[in-house]
Amino acid sequence: MTQIRYAGVTVDVNEEGYFTNPSQWTKDIAAEIAKEEGIVLTDQHYAIIEFLRNRHNNGEALSIRSINHSGIIDVKTFYQLFPGAPLKKATKIAGIPKPSSCI
Amino acid sequence: MESNNPIKKVNIICAKAAIEDVYAALVLGNGAVMEGIEANLFFTFFGLDAIVKKRMDKPHTAVVGNPGLRLPGGLRMPTLLGVIPGMEAMTSSMMLSSMEKLDIPPVSEFLELIKAGGGKVYACKLAMDMFKFTKEDLWDDVDGVLTVGEFYALAGGEGSHIIFT
Secondary structure (H helix, E strand, O other): OEEEEEOOEEEEEOOOOOEOOHHHOOHHHHHHHHHHOOOOOOHHHHHHHHHHHHHHHOOOOOOHHHHHOOOOOOHHHHHHHOOOOHHHHHHHHOOOOOOOOOO | OOOOOOOOEEEEEEOOOOHHHHHHHHHHHHHHHHOOOEEEEEEOHHHHHHHEOOOOOOOOOOOOOOOOOEOOOOOEOOHHHHOOOOHHHHHHHHHHHHHHHOOOOOHHHHHHHHHHOOOEEEEEHHHHHHOOOOHHHEOOOOOEEEOHHHHHHHHOOOOEEEEEO
């Protein structure tokens, strides 16, 4: 277990930087992690981050396909908002564990 | 787990139409773009069915000569049971519906996810000629019809790999 300081708060993360305690997450923290990934968060980013956090809290699996059902953005926009590896980046910024799904 | 020689591009060839062959290609392709890896999918021979509009969302699996296929409960599917008319369609639709429960999308939706992530989908020219398909038969979002030489040309580059499912 590692600890990192984001936005003046010490949080617990695993060896890949994913939160092990999602309740430590705040919007300010998200902005700082996003900055490390080279992303400036917009309202659209926050909306999808909230969707991912809610899904995680409800124990639902996260997949790239689920983004299409979010009613917020489609998968293509998701790739544009979090370029590269969107689901991995978005969950990291959202303070939830890395998805273990293959889809 | 970072490697010194990361995979930067995958070029996936799908030459068969069975559920397991097509989905292997789709999972690998989608998994690649999800990781930020460039992906080219090349459908040839019977694999073309996966990008033929009328056929793409109705893939079958073999119920005869498929030793991996088991009945609910775990017994092997007897070959003679497989020859019953409708058995292949029923088994295939059961398999697809159990995949849907795992959030595995139908072929056309899966290809859309790959395209949304920047992946490319190609058809093999020779196979198109063999089966007398035209571009109009293909899924609208296919990026092109390639010869084998054109496929190799786009498969090049450092960290690029060719995968045959």
